[in-house]
Amino acid sequence: VVQNVLKANDELAARNRQRLHAAGVLSIDLMGAPGCGKTSLIEAVLQRVGPALRIGVIAGDLATQRDADRIARFSNHVVQINTGKGCHLEAHHVTAALDRIELAKLDLLFIENVGNLICPVGFDLGQDLKVGVFSATGGDDKAAKHPYIVIESALLLLNMIDLLPHVRFNRDLFLEDIHRLNPAAQVLELSAATGAGVDAFVQWIQTQREMRKA
């Protein structure tokens, strides 16, 4: 049963990917624990880039429209997906959301996954890149405890660095765990709240776009 579900998911994901590529849209599956700051980070990016990078957002949550409402203050291209009891997004959620987005008007699509460090990792949505988000208040052990998100992510973000002075967090241990699990992963440290480091994240996204055009 599980194999069939995954196979059906992969077929839909491939179609999503084709559709996004045909429109020239780079897509990022943003994964992380509930409360690590995924929505705040998207807001910070939207506030920074303006019309130079046209961004759409698919926001996944079990319940409520709250993320879409927050993001709608900065983007006209946002779709909320409510999964009910579903612990992760699947390709069919993204397919349904793409039907409601004008891809021709976008350069970048953030797919904000359901807040969960575990279940989203195994599901291809059709994204170009998976980005994993950790937070400084979540503890320095979270990479080691969640190896699969580290292994599958092209970029790992450490958010909430503005709170580092107020919590115990061993940066060296955290970075060591990441590099041991995924030597190819890039790591950026930032704060969606203060904006520190967000420009570097935007720059990373632009580089990914240019690499794909070339």
Place this chain on the structure above:
Amino acid sequence: VVQNVLKANDELAARNRQRLHAAGVLSIDLMGAPGCGKTSLIEAVLQRVGPALRIGVIAGDLATQRDADRIARFSNHVVQINTGKGCHLEAHHVTAALDRIELAKLDLLFIENVGNLICPVGFDLGQDLKVGVFSATGGDDKAAKHPYIVIESALLLLNMIDLLPHVRFNRDLFLEDIHRLNPAAQVLELSAATGAGVDAFVQWIQTQREMRKA
């Protein structure tokens, strides 16, 4: 398939419950997002109660022994369960852990679930009580976005209140969401880091023990 898995789980959970009750051990399934401070809270309780309340801990994580190592500084009765890619504990994990714990030496068992606000909620482990943990840095919207953990928990904790001055968090909204979803739920605000409010949590546990003896 799902129905059969849940049925098998419920049967094992009932046996776990019987075994814990026969030994006079109150058990709490502690659920919350990765990084909300479940382990720190258990440490804070252990440091506070001393021998007056004999506490065992089953610590669930995908990988590493780190939680068990931390807790072992304060308790001789700790078992680490590694679930691999499993996003929640199931009753069979607890059964296996109980085989390695001397229940006769305990008054209370914390079952620290895998860090996840979603998947653990639907699985009975044989616990007496489910307690859900949120954190002040995780945002005031997490109760509304995760209604099932709110509905299923007897007590909801808001941890990391020492960080409230440094983050945006609307307490009224957070509490309103909880009371709307689960009018019977109790809520305690605390900080495992500073110890604020931990005594009230210990008192709540003692009250639960007394209610069950009466």
